[in-house]
Amino acid sequence: EAQVTQNPRYLITVTGKKLTVTCSQNMNHEYMSWYRQDPGLGLRQIYYSMNVEVTDKGDVPEGYKVSRKEKRNFPLILESPSPNQTSLYFCASRGLAGGDNEQFFGPGTRLTVL
Amino acid sequence: GENVEQHPSTLSVQEGDSAVIKCTYSDSASNYFPWYKQELGKRPQLIIDIRSNVGEKKDQRIAVTLNKTAKHFSLHITETQPEDSAVYFCAASSDQAGTALIFGKGTTLSVSS
Numbered sequence: 001e002a003q004v005t006q007n008p009r010y011l012i013t014v015t016g017k018k019l020t021v022t023c024s025q026n027m028n029h030e031y032m033s034w035y036r037q038d039p040g041l042g043l044r045q046i047y048y049s050m051n052v053e054v055t056d057k058g059d060v061p062e063g064y065k066v067s068r069k070e071k072r073n074f075p076l077i078l079e080s081p082s083p084n085q086t087s088l089y090f091c092a093s094r095g096l097a098g099g100d101n102e103q104f105f106g107p108g109t110r111l112t113v114l
Numbered sequence: 115g116e117n118v119e120q121h122p123s124t125l126s127v128q129e130g131d132s133a134v135i136k137c138t139y140s141d142s143a144s145n146y147f148p149w150y151k152q153e154l155g156k157r158p159q160l161i162i163d164i165r166s167n168v169g170e171k172k173d174q175r176i177a178v179t180l181n182k183t184a185k186h187f188s189l190h191i192t193e194t195q196p197e198d199s200a201v202y203f204c205a206a207s208s209d210q211a212g213t214a215l216i217f218g219k220g221t222t223l224s225v226s227s
Contacts, residue, residue, distance in 0.1 A: 042120075043203060096213075102163070
């Protein structure tokens with residue numbers, strides 16, 4: 001089954017404790033992206049990657065890091081989480097070939113930073 | 115950079131009525147406009163999209179219209195059903211591949227029976 005997976009789905013942590021949210025897709029997609037969703041603010045892009053070893057900042061990159069060592073994986077790293085990073089996080093992927101534009105979203109990771 | 119405004123933020127309709135959600139964008143170079151539906155506790159899912167070389171696109175009860183001159187696009191849902199209740203997001207992208215999406219803040223649609 002074609003899908004985007006994220007882990008963990010729920011995480012409660014404390015300020016300053018480094019964490020990683022994993023994202024994996026099995027559709028051989030070149031493009032992957034991370035969004036955060038906050039009430040009243042919609043979805044805002046954190047980082048994206050057009051292919052292996054190619055990453056770029058989105059609208060709200062501060063406090064986040066990403067890496068793209070393999071095509072299928074795009075982990076989101078919070079080196080020193082703060083309470084303002086409490087949010088719902090979505091990973092997404094899409095292919096870049098042809099006219100297919102749909103971004104497929106993962107199930108989301110609800111992060112709480114105390 | 116691109117900015118997408120979405121209205122209304124909430125919309126309540128009776129089953130069978132039509133619903134219209136409107137978005138405006140700022141970057142005239144934007145060329146790809148998808149609409150996503152997010153049910154409670156679920157991930158966003160694409161329901162319809164349109165490219166800038168098309169003025170209207172329809173898929174059963176859902177249609178999207180685009181006015182490039184005025185820089186706005188709209189989602190139209192006809193014969194609404196309770197299962198249409200969800201949050202709807204519009205988005206715009208100005209890069210050729212349609213990757214860097216800028217989303218509107220969302221519209222919560224409630225359809226009562």
